Amino acid sequence: MKKVFILIFICFNLTIINAQKKSVKYGILEVYENYKSVNVQARNIGVWLPQNYSPKKKYAVLYMHDGQMLFDSTTTFNKTEWGVDECLTKLMREGKIKNTIVIGIWNTKENRHQEYFPQKPYESLSKEEKENVGVSLKKIGMSAEFTPSSDNYLKFIVEELKPFIDSTYSTLIDKENTFIAGSSMGGLISMYAVCEYPNVFGGAACLSTHWPGTFEVENNPIPEIFYNYLTNNLPKPNQNKFYFDYGTEELDALYPPLQTKVDAIMKSKGFSNENWITQKFEGENHSENAWKKRLHIPMEFLLKR
Template sequence: MKKIIFFALFYFCFSMVNAQKITAKYGIVELYEKFASAHVQPRNVGVWLPQNYSSKKKYAVLYMHDGQMLFDSTITFNKMEWGVDECLTKLIREGKIKNTIVVGIWNTQENRRQEYFPQKPYESLAKEDKEKVERSYVKSGKPKEFKPTSDDYLKFIVEELKPFIDNTYSTLQDKANTFIAGSSMGGLISIYAICEYPQIFGGAACLSTHWPGIFEAENNPVPESFYAYLKEKLPEPQTVKIYFDYGTVELDAMYPPLQAKVDEIMVSKGFTKVNWMTKEFKGENHSEKAWKKRLPIPMTFLLQN
């Protein structure tokens, strides 16, 4: 358990890099530095356009968290990337998915945890349980205090960023062509987004979802708050697609029993293989390298023609 906690604390401290050109292997990334918001701290936003991008065509839009980790390993803290441009380019060329652009929303190192932790489940916790969550985060050194601001983060995406993207690019603006995805705590905020805004997002991909919320497995009140929230707020199955997965080593070793309980909730709410998928990847860890290898699966599931 000590090794898992050490790994978790290291991994969750994403580094914010200085704004610079992002080089994709395929297509281009247009970088908007310090995108202003009335709801959250300014941050960079990178918009990936495929090689076939044309204003004469219309494109689905995939919003992804931890945007600095998606396209260019030369700017990431661990020299890894998701390889989103390679993955989507191949799938588009093969005709397996619809034409899509990707909006990479950079995290801010100091506020990442607060912005990605689902706010309403946190607020449902008893006072002593909230204090336990705060202690777990504060003892890692960041942040100095903990209070989720994920509702404001989602307002930023829905009320400010999406209108900008739809006005700037040739997009399909309806729910059926608007998706959201992330890993770890980015998985948490993605499932939270589709529950809070089912009229906006038609699909969510949640890789290595950090259901513990914190870094402790024993006497952890957080997962139960997530389960209760999902039972109440999951969208109608026929209106969305939801993807989950997990590895089995390092931090991901905490996830299988928690994901199993989420899967039970999905079944109870009427989700089937048509609109929901959960995948286990034995021997895979909690890293961009692992997510890159399996990215074609959730992308095909959400974006298929």
């Protein structure tokens, strides 16, 4: 047993040693390639450290989904990025936000929808409704055998990744300094993360939140199960923050009436401007370029000094 433990410990430390430094415009990006997990498929993890990062200081931590899309447009499939390093560097220099490091969790492409789809709401669907969801997703090339795995994905972040980050970097480990963010399906899983782990994550930034779950609105039961879930599972408004937004073009054109219903729930639960914001961006579409332009708004809201 002792030999097995030593071997596991050595392998884990090799993962740490083998973090590769990548070039970004501001700060340093350390990438842990093929990071292993007992809960989800292995993936790359990027850790962005701001300029002049020092172990003598303590940093808030922002976990972000779709990690390969955050920092470097030369390596993304569509040659666009969020510009996270530029945004946070500017805000920190101006003294508008806390010293912060960003953890970019790469998606695994084939499992992205399963990992980002809130699992407990899905499980409240009837058998027929689940089958219809599978049929709808099959139309866009996904398997009709759709089963969310978001509970394991969140368990990976909370029970495996966060302890590693907190033991490797100089972080503030409390929920007041731990946040989560994403767009589209990444917005859904960020909302779900705070509701499931309100004592771990102090707030979520949900950009262009994909409330339909699939890509159809007609006869779609999914938004309703999200409304029910929020009604029954939102944390107390004085304990956590939520940021939602949406554009009005392309896929985002589906969101305004759905977000309006979410906003009504937020109000009914006592959320106010101090702990909840919803923003509409007229003429903006569903893209990294759109999210890049407005990223500073949720960052200031969540990470304000």
